[in-house]
Amino acid sequence: MAATAANAPSVAIRCSALTKRYGSGDTCVAALRGIDLAIDEGRLTMLVGPSGCGKTTLISILSGILSPTSGELSVFGKDPSRLTDGARAEWRATTVGFVFQQFNLLPTLTAAENAAVPLLIRGVPWHQAVECGRARLAELGLGDRCGSLPRELSGGQQQRVAIARALVHDPRLLVCDEPTSALDHETGERVIDLLRSTALRSGRVVVVVTHDQRILRYADSILRMDDGRIVAESEQRLSPHT
Amino acid sequence: MQPLDRLAYRMLIGDRLKYLSLVAGLVFASLLVVQQASIFTGYADRTGSWILDSDGHDLWVMDEQVDMSEDSKPLLQTALSRVRSIDGVAWAIPLYKNYLKARLPDGRLITVRVVGIDDASLAGGPRSATREALASLRRDQAVLVNEAQLATTLAVRESEGSSRPLAIGDAISINEHQAVVTGTFTATPDFFWDPVIYTTYSRALAIAPPERRSTTYVLVKARAGADIAALAARIREGTGFAALTTDEFAARTRSYVLAQTGILINFGITIALGFVIGTLVAAQTLYSFVLENHRSLAALKAMGVRNARIARMVVVQVLVVGGLGYGIGAGLASLSGSLLGGAGLAFRVSWTTLLLGLLAILTSCLFAGLLSVRRVMRLDPASVFKT
Numbered sequence: 128m129a130a131t132a133a134n135a136p137s138v139a140i141r142c143s144a145l146t147k148r149y150g151s152g153d154t155c156v157a158a159l160r161g162i163d164l165a166i167d168e169g170r171l172t173m174l175v176g177p178s179g180c181g182k183t184t185l186i187s188i189l190s191g192i193l194s195p196t197s198g199e200l201s202v203f204g205k206d207p208s209r210l211t212d213g214a215r216a217e218w219r220a221t222t223v224g225f226v227f228q229q230f231n232l233l234p235t236l237t238a239a240e241n242a243a244v245p246l247l248i249r250g251v252p253w254h255q256a257v258e259c260g261r262a263r264l265a266e267l268g269l270g271d272r273c274g275s276l277p278r279e280l281s282g283g284q285q286q287r288v289a290i291a292r293a294l295v296h297d298p299r300l301l302v303c304d305e306p307t308s309a310l311d312h313e314t315g316e317r318v319i320d321l322l323r324s325t326a327l328r329s330g331r332v333v334v335v336v337t338h339d340q341r342i343l344r345y346a347d348s349i350l351r352m353d354d355g356r357i358v359a360e361s362e363q364r365l366s367p368h369t
Numbered sequence: 370m371q372p373l374d375r376l377a378y379r380m381l382i383g384d385r386l387k388y389l390s391l392v393a394g395l396v397f398a399s400l401l402v403v404q405q406a407s408i409f410t411g412y413a414d415r416t417g418s419w420i421l422d423s424d425g426h427d428l429w430v431m432d433e434q435v436d437m438s439e440d441s442k443p444l445l446q447t448a449l450s451r452v453r454s455i456d457g458v459a460w461a462i463p464l465y466k467n468y469l470k471a472r473l474p475d476g477r478l479i480t481v482r483v484v485g486i487d488d489a490s491l492a493g494g495p496r497s498a499t500r501e502a503l504a505s506l507r508r509d510q511a512v513l514v515n516e517a518q519l520a521t522t523l524a525v526r527e528s529e530g531s532s533r534p535l536a537i538g539d540a541i542s543i544n545e546h547q548a549v550v551t552g553t554f555t556a557t558p559d560f561f562w563d564p565v566i567y568t569t570y571s572r573a574l575a576i577a578p579p580e581r582r583s584t585t586y587v588l589v590k591a592r593a594g595a596d597i598a599a600l601a602a603r604i605r606e607g608t609g610f611a612a613l614t615t616d617e618f619a620a621r622t623r624s625y626v627l628a629q630t631g632i633l634i635n636f637g638i639t640i641a642l643g644f645v646i647g648t649l650v651a652a653q654t655l656y657s658f659v660l661e662n663h664r665s666l667a668a669l670k671a672m673g674v675r676n677a678r679i680a681r682m683v684v685v686q687v688l689v690v691g692g693l694g695y696g697i698g699a700g701l702a703s704l705s706g707s708l709l710g711g712a713g714l715a716f717r718v719s720w721t722t723l724l725l726g727l728l729a730i731l732t733s734c735l736f737a738g739l740l741s742v743r744r745v746m747r748l749d750p751a752s753v754f755k756t
Contacts, residue, residue: 183751187751187754193751212675213675217673220672220673221673223672225668225672227753228754231668233376233379233380233665234383235380235384236383244672245672245673246372248373250371253370256372304754
């Protein structure tokens with residue numbers, strides 16, 4: 128995964144000896160036990176492994192939500208864990224897009240308004256932000272459902288709204304937590320295909336945590352984790368529009 | 370409106386049922402608080418009605434131990450001369466006031482407040498009485514009665530359970546002395562319930578049981594251009610009596626009634642109960658509203674919304690429901706007051722009541738909102754990754 132050729136894409140995310148422990152003393156639990164990792168720009172990386180192996184902790188650290196206990200971290204040249212809380216929140220708002228397993232759409236907002244939330248967080252005026260959300264939804268084939276509330280949408284449609292929300296502010300890092308687990312197989316494949324074709328472009332990194340073996344073929348690289356460590360890495364040659 | 374403030378507003382109004390129950394709780398609390406406080410203010414105002422209705426003078430001079438208008442501690446008749454001798458006094462007249470028994474034409478015995486005003490000038494009489502009514506006091510046995518009580522407290526019961534209003538020309542007996550109703554006046558509704566009957570000072574003394582001290586108050590008119598406060602101070606210094614303006618005497622009476630009767634505590638308890646119940650309902654709903662939005666707020670935190678901004682969103686929600694609930698509640702209270710005012714309910718909505726009520730409701734809502742937001746503050750944004 129690390130850059131080997133002279134003209135290879137630059138490394139976007141680099142971790143070295145990253146650890147994360149929860150609690151202290153007898154109740155101390157090590158969630159990450161020394162992660163070394165480098166992810167290049169323009170790649171879709173999937174994290175797989177059994178429950179409790181540290182996948183969610185790792186993406187929480189990469190996205191600046193959690194801070195590691197020790198180790199080195201660089202995400203697009205910056206270590207979010209060294210920022211103040213406010214600066215870290217600001218960094219997340221500008222740099223990271225999130226796709227959650229349960230979508231986490233705001234139930235009282237329309238699809239277009241939900242898609243606009245990251246722009247609203249950045250202070251973009253309401254109408255302008257919603258217009259951008261509408262445009263993103265149209266790109267994802269949901270142009271006719273912009274005014275629908277989440278409860279009026281199918282699971283696949285809701286996840287597409289979540290993807291539109293994750294991309295609307297053009298973040299460099301897209302973090303997806305089990306984006307297909309709440310969807311049927313066909314819808315799940317469509318969603319991951321959409322993620323790959325829409326999200327992946329030069330300079331952006333997509334990290335997907337998944338248990339879903341069927342979508343692994345969409346990954347540029349697969350990291351297998353177990354007991355807080357990366358135990359295997361594999362790479363696939365894919366075009367961005369596979 | 371800031372985009373996130375609007376987002377907070379949309380989150381609030383999106384669930385109509387919860388939104389309406391929040392507003393309803395606050396409407397209930399505000400209604401009770403404003404209504405009870407306004408009734409309390411109305412009653413407090415009425416304690417000084419008789420004093421404020423009195424006309425034509427600048428100062429009330431009385432025994433320094435007098436606590437209120439119904440507290441009779443008469444002065445010696447020499448008090449009048451002593452007061453008249455004070456520099457700055459244009460004129461001073463005696464006023465008699467006492468609780469006596471009166472027998473109505475139907476034989477009923479009631480307690481009345483007999484007020485005797487200066488025979489010569491007829492000053493100190495009710496502001497609303499016409500010149501003719503006041504002049505009628507110069508007739509033999511004449512008394513004036515409150516028009517509003519003619520058909521109520523003073524109504525004359527006739528055979529077969531019917532009654533008629535007491536009328537001009539009717540004779541009543543006060544302390545076994547005959548008196549004739551020669552006129553009426555319109556009194557401001559009073560906190561004290563016994564009817565006021567005006568007559569002349571000399572007739573009042575003739576009616577009342579003999580007492581060594583017979584001057585309840587000395588009413589003083591200051592010379593033109595005189596400083597009333599300085600005159601009051603001179604009277605206090607020169608005589609040892611209390612000298613109060615009409616407003617000061619009304620305020621002293623109000624303070625005494627509020628302090629010595631249970632009215633303040635009773636209304637205070639009702640206001641507090643309404644406030645507590647209403648705001649508890651609203652606070653509980655608000656608390657559960659915030660907690661039910663826990664996941665959405667955690668997602669917003671993960672996406673980069675700072676804790677302070679989350680708190681501000683909750684404050685926006687609180688201000689919207691608090692403001693709306695209070696507006697409707699205070700409006701309903703005012704409406705009920707104006708509707709019931711005609712039925713004799715003591716009710717006055719003051720700006721102080723409205724402002725304090727608003728402050729109290731918003732403060733309690735903010736407290737409830739910030740209590741719930743504390744949990745959101747402590748919320749781990751990573752929890753959005755948990756199912």
